[in-house]
Each structure stands twice: as C-alpha cells, then as structure tokens.
Amino acid sequence: YSFSVEGDAIKVYVRVRPPSEGTALTDGDQGLCLSVLSSNTIRLHSKPEPKIFTFDYVANMETTQESVFSSVAKSIVESCMNGYNGTIFAYGQTGSGKTFTMMGPSDSDNFTHSLRGVIPRSFEYLFFLIEREKEKAGSGKSFLCKCSFIEIYNEQIFDLLDSASAGLFLREHIKKGVFVDGAVEQVLSSAAEAYQVLTMGWRNRRVASTSMNRESSRSHAVFTITVESMEKNNDIVNIRSSLLNLVDLAGSERQKDTHTEGLRLKEAGNINRSLSCLGQVITALVDVGNGKQRHICYRDSKLTFLLRCNTILHCSTRLPGVAPNLQIKLTFVAAFLKQDSLGGNAKTCIIANVHPGSRCFGETLSTLNFAQRAKLIKNKAVVNEDTQGNVS
Amino acid sequence: MAAAGGGWAAACEKFRSARTLSAVESRKDPETEPYRSKYSARALLQEVKQQLSAAEDCGEARLLAVRRAVLEYELGVNHTDTEELSAGEEHLQRCTQLLEPHRLTRDCVSLYIQAQNNLGILWSERDEIQTAQTYLESAEALYNQYMKEDGNPPLDPSEHFMSEEEKLTDQERSKRFEKAYTHTLYYLAQVYQHLEMIEKAAQYCHTTLKRQLEYCGYCPVEWALNAATLSQYYLSKQCFMESRHCLAAASVIFSQAGQVPSAEDSETEQDQQDLRQRKAEIARCWIKYCLNLLESARKLLEDNIGELDPDRQLELKAQRKKEEDEKENGRKKAVLFGSSDICDSVLAMEEKVSSVYPLDFQEAREIFLVGQNYVQEAKEFFQVDGYVTDHIEIVQDHSALFKVLAFFEEDYERRCKMHKRRIDMLEPIYADLNPQYYLLISRQLQFELADTYYEMMDLKVALGNRLEELDSHTIKKINSLAQLAIKYYELFLDSLRNPDKVFPEELEEDVLRPAMVAKFHIARLYGKLITSDSKKQLENMQMSLEYYTFLVDYCEKHPDAVRAVETELELSKEMVGLLPTRMERLRAKLCPFI
Numbered sequence: 001y002s003f004s005v006e007g008d009a010i011k012v013y014v015r016v017r018p019p020s021e022g023t024a025l026t027d028g029d030q031g032l033c034l035s036v037l038s039s040n041t042i043r044l045h046s047k048p049e050p051k052i053f054t055f056d057y058v059a060n061m062e063t064t065q066e067s068v069f070s071s072v073a074k075s076i077v078e079s080c081m082n083g084y085n086g087t088i089f090a091y092g093q094t095g096s097g098k099t100f101t102m103m104g105p106s107d108s109d110n111f112t113h114s115l116r117g118v119i120p121r122s123f124e125y126l127f128f129l130i131e132r133e134k135e136k137a138g139s140g141k142s143f144l145c146k147c148s149f150i151e152i153y154n155e156q157i158f159d160l161l162d163s164a165s166a167g168l169f170l171r172e173h174i175k176k177g178v179f180v181d182g183a184v185e186q187v188l189s190s191a192a193e194a195y196q197v198l199t200m201g202w203r204n205r206r207v208a209s210t211s212m213n214r215e216s217s218r219s220h221a222v223f224t225i226t227v228e229s230m231e232k233n234n235d236i237v238n239i240r241s242s243l244l245n246l247v248d249l250a251g252s253e254r255q256k257d258t259h260t261e262g263l264r265l266k267e268a269g270n271i272n273r274s275l276s277c278l279g280q281v282i283t284a285l286v287d288v289g290n291g292k293q294r295h296i297c298y299r300d301s302k303l304t305f306l307l308r309c310n311t312i313l314h315c316s317t318r319l320p321g322v323a324p325n326l327q328i329k330l331t332f333v334a335a336f337l338k339q340d341s342l343g344g345n346a347k348t349c350i351i352a353n354v355h356p357g358s359r360c361f362g363e364t365l366s367t368l369n370f371a372q373r374a375k376l377i378k379n380k381a382v383v384n385e386d387t388q389g390n391v392s
Numbered sequence: 393m394a395a396a397g398g399g400w401a402a403a404c405e406k407f408r409s410a411r412t413l414s415a416v417e418s419r420k421d422p423e424t425e426p427y428r429s430k431y432s433a434r435a436l437l438q439e440v441k442q443q444l445s446a447a448e449d450c451g452e453a454r455l456l457a458v459r460r461a462v463l464e465y466e467l468g469v470n471h472t473d474t475e476e477l478s479a480g481e482e483h484l485q486r487c488t489q490l491l492e493p494h495r496l497t498r499d500c501v502s503l504y505i506q507a508q509n510n511l512g513i514l515w516s517e518r519d520e521i522q523t524a525q526t527y528l529e530s531a532e533a534l535y536n537q538y539m540k541e542d543g544n545p546p547l548d549p550s551e552h553f554m555s556e557e558e559k560l561t562d563q564e565r566s567k568r569f570e571k572a573y574t575h576t577l578y579y580l581a582q583v584y585q586h587l588e589m590i591e592k593a594a595q596y597c598h599t600t601l602k603r604q605l606e607y608c609g610y611c612p613v614e615w616a617l618n619a620a621t622l623s624q625y626y627l628s629k630q631c632f633m634e635s636r637h638c639l640a641a642a643s644v645i646f647s648q649a650g651q652v653p654s655a656e657d658s659e660t661e662q663d664q665q666d667l668r669q670r671k672a673e674i675a676r677c678w679i680k681y682c683l684n685l686l687e688s689a690r691k692l693l694e695d696n697i698g699e700l701d702p703d704r705q706l707e708l709k710a711q712r713k714k715e716e717d718e719k720e721n722g723r724k725k726a727v728l729f730g731s732s733d734i735c736d737s738v739l740a741m742e743e744k745v746s747s748v749y750p751l752d753f754q755e756a757r758e759i760f761l762v763g764q765n766y767v768q769e770a771k772e773f774f775q776v777d778g779y780v781t782d783h784i785e786i787v788q789d790h791s792a793l794f795k796v797l798a799f800f801e802e803d804y805e806r807r808c809k810m811h812k813r814r815i816d817m818l819e820p821i822y823a824d825l826n827p828q829y830y831l832l833i834s835r836q837l838q839f840e841l842a843d844t845y846y847e848m849m850d851l852k853v854a855l856g857n858r859l860e861e862l863d864s865h866t867i868k869k870i871n872s873l874a875q876l877a878i879k880y881y882e883l884f885l886d887s888l889r890n891p892d893k894v895f896p897e898e899l900e901e902d903v904l905r906p907a908m909v910a911k912f913h914i915a916r917l918y919g920k921l922i923t924s925d926s927k928k929q930l931e932n933m934q935m936s937l938e939y940y941t942f943l944v945d946y947c948e949k950h951p952d953a954v955r956a957v958e959t960e961l962e963l964s965k966e967m968v969g970l971l972p973t974r975m976e977r978l979r980a981k982l983c984p985f986i
Contacts (some may be wrong), residue, residue: 032805174826175824233422282594293627293683295677
C-alpha cells in the first residue's frame with residue numbers, strides 16, 4: 001500500500017538550434033534573441049531587462065544529437081527496462097528544430113543517418129538493452145514489445161496506425177486506469193521496425209499550411225511502446241510491464257488549435273454552432289467556486305478528460321499567472337505525468353526547442369515560459385475531508 | 393446608366409458569391425489549405441471594392457459610403473478569420489469611420505454593432521481585453537440607444553448588396569439584429585470572465601441563454617448543458633432558487649432534444665450514447681443541488697459539536713414562516729427563462745423539489761429522495777466499467793447524501809444504519825480500485841470509510857451510555873467499529889509513505905490536515921477501545937499516547953502546521969500531559985508491589 005505522494009518533477013531540457021543560414025549572415029549577432037550562458041542557463045535578451053531561465057539542461061547550437069540523446073533519453077529508456085514508465089515530450093514552434101531533435105534530418109533515411117534524432121536512438125538503445133537482458137537471463141526471460149500511435153486533433157482521438165479508423169474513445173478500467181479503447185497495437189521485434197511504424201504513422205498526421213506559416217502540426221501525437229517482460233523462476237512467473245511514451249505536442253504557434261486559445265473571444269460567426277463556447281465560459285465561472293460541491297458538465301475535451309481521470313493534478317496545474325493557452329498544454333503534460341508517476345515509478349522530460357533568431361522572440365519567450373512552468377508541475381493529492389466534523 | 397446598373401448587378405452577384413464562399417464553402421476546405429475559400433472570397437470582395445471606387449462620381453455619397461463600409465466590414469472579418477489581424481483591424485476601423493455619422497440610422501446600426509463585435513474579437517486576440525471591452529460595451533450601448541430612440545427592425549448589412557425584391561422581411565431583419573446583439577452579450581460574458589468580473593460574467597451568460605431561448609437560436613442539448621452548468625455557479629453562491637430554475641429549465645429543454653431528431657445527421661448509436669451521457673450530466677448537477685441544499689441547511693442548524701440544535705431549528709422555522717408571508721412576489725422577473733409554455737413546464741419541474749433550507753427530517757428526506765433518484769439516473773450511464781472516476785464520484789455523492797440525511801435523523805439506531813449503507817456502497821469499490829492509477833480517489837475512500845466507522849462507533853458509544861451497563865454485544869460492536877476505523881486511517885496514512893515505505897518528514901500542504909486528523913482520530917480510537925484486561929488497556933493507552941505525541945512533536949518541528957489543527961493540537965497536548973499519569977496509576981494497580 002505504498003505509493004509516492006509526489007512524483008518526480010518534470011525534467012526540462014531546452015535545445016537551441018543554429019539560426020538558418022540566411023538569417024545569420026544578414027542579421028549578424030544582433031539577430032539573436034538569446035544566449036546560452038551555461039549548460040543549464042539561458043539568457044533571453046528581453047527589454048528592458050534581460051531574462052535568465054534555468055533548466056535541467058540547455059543544449060546550445062553545437063550540441064550533438066548523440067549528446068542530446070545521452071542527457072535526455074538514455075536514463076528514461078533504462079528505467080523503462082526496470083519497470084518504470086517514461087515519457088518524453090517535444091515542444092516548440094515550427095522551425096525550431098523539433099523534428100530534427102526527435103526524428104533527425106528530413107528527407108533521408110533517419111534510422112541510419114549519423115544525425116538521427118532522439119527517437120531512433122531510443123529505439124536502438126531499448127532493443128539493445130532487451131537483447132543484452134535476454135542473453136544474460138537465458139531462456140528464463142522473454143520480452144514482448146507492442147506499440148500504439150494515436151493523435152489528438154480537434155478534440156478527437158485518431159489511430160495513426162489505422163487510417164481507416166474513426167474517432168476513438170478514452171475509457172477507464174478500475175484496475176488498469178485510463179486507456180484508448182480500440183487503438184491498434186502492433187508487435188515490435190526490432191528497433192528498425194519500431195521506427196518504420198513511427199514514420200508511417202507520422203505521415204498520417206494532420207498538418208496545415210496557411211499564408212502566414214508554411215506548415216505546422218495541429219495535433220498532439222502520442223507514440224507508446226509497451227515493454228512486457230516475463231521471467232520464469234522455478235514455478236513463479238514474474239511479469240513486469242512499462243510504457244515509453246513519446247509525445248509530440250501541437251506546434252506552439254498554433255494558438256488557434258482547439259482549446260489552446262488564450263484570451264481570444266470565441267467567435268460565434270459559424271452558422272451551425274453559434275455561441276458554442278458559452279459553456280466554457282460558464283465552466284470557468286463554476287471552476288472558481290470556493291470549495292463548494294459542484295458538477296462540471298463539460299468534458300468533451302479529451303485532454304481535460306485525461307486530466308479528470310487523473311484528478312490528482314487538477315489543482316496543481318492551475319498555476320497562477322499562467323496564460324490559458326499554456327495552461328491547456330501544461331494540463332496535457334500533467335495528465336500524462338500523473339498517470340504514470342503514481343507509483344513513484346515514472347520519469348518524464350520535456351524537450352523544448354527554440355529558434356534563437358530575434359524574429360522568433362515572441363515564440364521563444366512563450367516556449368521558455370511554458371518550459372519553466374512545466375517544471376513546477378508536481379504530483380499532488382487532495383483528500384476531501386469534512387472539516388465540519390466535531391473533534392471532541 | 394444602364395451599364396452602371398448592369399455593373400451593379402454583377403457586383404451584387406460577386407458579393408453574394410464571396411459570402412457563400414466564406415460561410416459555406418470554407419467549411420469544406422481541405423485541412424491542408426484551411427483558408428482556400430476565404431482567400432477566394434477576399435479576392436472577390438476586393439474586385440467589388442475597386443468597382444465601387446471607379447463608380448465614385450455617379451452615386452449618392454451616403455449610399456456609397458454605406459456600401460463601402462459593408463465591404464470594409466467583410467474584408468475585415470475575412471482578414472481576421474485568416475489570422476491577418478493588422479489588415480483586419482484597418483478594414484474594420486475604416487468601416488466604423490465610414491459609418492460614424494450614420495450609426496444610429498436604420499440601415500447602419502446593425503452593421504456598426506457587428507463591426508464593433510469584430511473589433512472586440514480582434515483585440516482579444518491580441519490579449520488586450522480591456523480594449524475589446526470598450527468596443528463591446530459601446531456596441532451594447534448603441535443597441536440600447538437605438539431600441540430606445542427608434543426600435544424599428546434595422547436593415548441587415550447583407551441587404552446593401554441585394555436587389556429590391558430580395559430584401560428581407562421585417563421579421564427576418566429583427567431576428568438578425570437581435571442575434572448580432574446576443575453575440576455582443578456573449579462576447580461581453582467572455583470579456584468579463586477574462587477580467588475576473590465573475591458576477592457580471594455570470595449575469596451576461598444568463599442573459600445570453602435567455603435570449604437564445606427567446607429567439608430560438610439554440611441547440612437544445614447544448615443549451616440544457618449550459619443552463620445546468622450555470623446552476624452550479626449559483627450553487628457556489630448559495631442561490632438555490634436561481635440554481636433550481638436553471639436546472640429545471642435544463643431538464644425541460646433537454647427533453648425537447650429527444651423529441652426533435654436532428655434533420656441533418658441520422659441518429660447513430662454514438663449520438664444516442666452522447667445524449668444519454670448529457671442526461672446523466674444534468675442528473676449529476678441535480679445531485680449536487682440536493683447535496684448543497686442539505687449541507688447548507690445542516691450548517692445553519694448544527695450546534696458547536698455538530699448536532700442538530702433544536703432552538704436554532706425553531707427559530708429558523710419561525711423566520712421562514714414570516715418570510716413566506718411576505719414573499720410570493722419575491723421572484724425576480726429577470727431570472728426567468730422562456731416564454732409562456734416553456735415557462736409553465738419549468739415551473740412544474742421546479743415544484744418537484746424545494747429551494748428553501750430543509751429544517752427537519754421530513755423536509756430533508758424529500759430532498760434526499762430526489763437526489764437519490766438522480767443518483768440512480770446518473771449511474772445508468774456512468775457505469776464503473778468504462779467510467780471509473782465518474783462512477784465513484786456519484787457513489788461518493790450518494791454516500792454524502794446519506795451522511796447529511798443522518799444529521800437530521802434523531803434516532804441513533806436508524807442513524808447508524810444510514811452510515812452502514814454508506815459503508816456498504818463504498819467498501820466494495822475501494823476493494824477493487826487500483827491505487828496505482830486512482831491514488832486520489834483511493835485516499836478519499838480510505839478516509840471516508842475511516843470517518844464513517846468512527847462516526848458509527850461514536851453513535852454506538854452514545855447508545856451504550858444510555859444503558860445501565862454495557863452488554864458484551866455492544867462492547868464487541870464498539871471495539872470492532874473502532875478497529876475498522878483505525879484500519880482505514882492507517883491505510884490512508886500508509887498511502888502517504890514514499891516507495892521505501894518511509895513516512896514523510898514534512899507533509900505536503902494538501903494532505904497535512906487529513907493526515908493530522910487521521911493521527912488524532914487513531915489516538916482517540918485507541919482510547920475508546922474497551923477491554924477488561926488491564927495489560928491490554930495499558931497497551932492501548934501507550935498507542936494513544938504515541939499518536940497524540942506525534943501531533944505535538946510534528947507541530948513543534950513545523951510551526952506552520954499549527955494553524956491547520958489548532959483544536960486537535962490543544963487536545964493532544966492535554967492528553968500528552970494526562971496520559972502518562974493515568975498509565976502510571978494503572979501500572980501501579982497492575983503490580984501494586986513494585
């Protein structure tokens with residue numbers, strides 16, 4: 001009956017990409033909006049005062065892919081082998097190097113490329129560890145790896161491994177917790193296979209181009225590998241299972257994405273669904289209700305649902321001074337964190353990618369703010385205690 | 393002139409196409425090019441605009457200005473829709489400038505209001521809510537002024553590019569105008585919410601809902617859910633009459649949803665499921681209503697040890713009688729939803745449950761029964777398989793309903809049975825629940841089970857005290873209840889340990905009070921255990937002392953904690969002082985010669 005009160009706080013890594021060649025030449029040093037001060041601090045040249053941010057790790061422009069993998073993902077993959085759940089979030093504006101960090105250079109076979117990203121390296125390392133473990137234990141131990149790949153777009157869950165599937169649903173099981181009902185699970189036998197499945201699904205994601213930004217992702221994508229190990233010791237069978245979640249959050253510039261809007265008033269122009277966010281406004285009013293018992297009807301948001309299933313974080317994610325659009329993403333992160341970290345058995349990190357160009361100042365600030373806030377998310381529990389009760 | 397006329401017809405045609413592209417076609421745009429139709433619409437609008445400026449010299453100045461304003465408006469909306477705010481702002485500003493002198497006239501007022509609505513949206517997108525507020529509030533004022541001074545159904549902006557025979561009826565004009573104003577109120581509701589002017593926001597939400605009903609611009613399910621949610625706001629303000637009105641209206645309007653199958657999409661199984669879920673959600677709002685009403689009444693009626701205070705009861709009954717005589721006309725007209733026939737159904741629905749504080753068991757029971765019915769209804773959809781969290785929350789509410797009903801029950805035996813019902817519903821769920829995924833709920837259940845056993849034990853002790861002498865059956869009962877209470881408190885305290893099973897040096901703020909109360913109650917429980925075996929009694933006292941000591945020591949080490957457990961701490965200190973002496977005496981009795 002023991003579980004931790006407090007999950008590990010999220011580890012936050014920030015990676016600064018080099019400016020694209022053109023901008024560096026024309027703008028010179030003046031064109032940069034930030035400088036990396038040390039391996040864990042970064043200075044943003046904001047006005048009037050520059051702002052210093054501290055993170056668990058700051059990768060500057062020269063940091064290699066291998067080094068990013070070692071400091072970010074290696075320990076997470078290792079703990080996954082030890083029965084812990086691990087989650088890696090990627091966050092950042094389009095063009096900030098998110099895909100490069102996670103997948104590797106585009107338009108090439110990332111899986112063998114020397115610049116391949118965190119994900120292929122994680123797969124390699126995971127299967128390397130599995131093989132090593134198998135050799136050590138001989139026939140007594142076997143492994144089963146499965147993966148699923150879902151996308152949350154516009155409040156709906158889609159299965160990226162089954163493009164024919166309609167929206168899927170989140171459900172809860174009294175013993176197993178929250179799960180996506182009906183998501184395809186594919187058995188994996190090697191790292192290369194895992195990577196193949198991932199890239200295939202990745203192509204099914206919803207991206208869009210507008211005249212303002214060329215291409216950006218409007219969805220959150222979650223790639224999950226389940227590692228199950230079975231060990232036979234005489235007559236006792238020991239089964240252990242853990243999850244590795246790789247989460248790609250919707251591009252941070254996609255403010256218009258479903259609930260990520262900040263202060264914007266929701267338009268009612270649409271003929272069919274007029275005044276559709278009145279409910280959200282009312283919900284917000286009810287939310288403030290000073291500890292009174294009440295029921296909030298709106299849980300259409302899959303993210304919110306995930307959160308509610310994991311009620312523990314409900315309060316701790318309401319961080320004062322966080323803009324609502326950040327709040328939603330934090331909420332999403334928090335939902336994952338909590339789901340995993342209950343047994344004190346989860347490792348979570350966020351890789352926040354930023355572009356150093358001064359033109360990206362606004363986005364970079366918002367990304368750094370997000371990353372800063374994410375560090376504060378902790379796993380907290382609240383007990384409804386009736387304080388009216390008499391003590392005599 | 394004929395050529396100009398022909399040109400005008402073409403311009404109207406283009407304008408119409410642009411509107412269709414923007415409003416209808418754009419919804420079918422592929423996800424990879426979300427603004428394709430909007431961009432085409434924009435091109436058309438610009439063509440019309442050029443045509444107008446070419447024709448500048450021939451027309452009447454005012455007419456031309458208004459037409460231009462319409463185009464500026466459309467272009468403004470188009471640009472903001474496609475995330476080009478600055479351009480959008482310029483167009484909208486030009487629109488309002490052109491209209492400024494005529495804004496109170498019949499052909500301009502609606503357009504002016506809509507332009508201001510859109511400027512409000514635009515500024516909110518720039519996170520400048522106060523600027524948005526000024527535009528919207530001025531739109532609101534303009535509506536009121538126009539209705540006061542003129543009041544005739546104004547022209548719809550689209551009519552400026554229509555031929556005479558196409559022009560709208562007054563009824564349609566009025567409908568569109570009112571809709572634009574409803575949107576103003578709806579945006580203001582959001583503005584006030586963002587500015588944390590909660591009460592005002594609630595009032596504007598309420599008015600928006602009311603107007604939706606009046607002008608039939610609503611989807612029943614959505615409306616019902618909004619009204620039900622608003623009822624929960626009123627609950628937090630202890631406005632039970634308003635809360636009940638919203639809920640009754642929600643239930644009435646929701647029942648319309650089932651009757652009118654939506655024409656567009658045939659009812660799939662998913663839709664049915666959604667409908668059932670919404671119904672269950674509304675039921676859950678009703679449960680909270682009953683629960684809050686009962687609990688507020690309890691708070692009014694209880695004395696300083698949490699029992700029903702008969703003097704207070706009489707006093708409140710007399711006060712209510714007086715108020716009833718005065719009231720009757722107390723209901724505020726403004727809060728009422730719906731026109732006559734809806735209103736009648738809502739009133740009929742309201743009559744099924746009271747909105748005044750129950751003051752005795754009978755009255756409390758009626759509210760309890762209503763709540764319990766809604767518990768059954770909610771559970772039909774939120775079954776444990778698939779909806780673990782929701783299901784358990786509903787069961788917890790059911791348990792809370794019993795708990796507060798027990799407060800009104802004067803007979804201790806029957807009261808005890810009510811608590812037993814709570815145990816019977818909570819214990820099996822707790823046993824099944826995997827705390828790895830549901831830690832919070834698991835803790836809540838542990839604590840509530842512990843508290844319930846604790847309460848039952850207290851009742852048994854009170855019953856026992858009425859007897860001449862405690863019989864062995866009662867003693868057994870008291871002891872077993874106390875042991876069970878201890879068991880669940882301990883489970884709760886264990887859940888706070890870290891993976892290495894160590895109890896935290898410092899408790900997190902949100903579990904501080906529950907943990908301390910658990911420790912304190914365990915201490916008391918050991919003190920209550922009845923045994924004739926003096927050695928056993930000494931052991932129990934020793935346990936008691938340890939738990940009291942924990943409280944005292946903890947608060948000494950963490951002075952911040954004192955505030956959370958003042959009463960408990962005081963009593964604990966007292967016990968830590970007393971117990972050793974008592975134990976000494978007992979020891980002396982046990983071994984009188986040492």
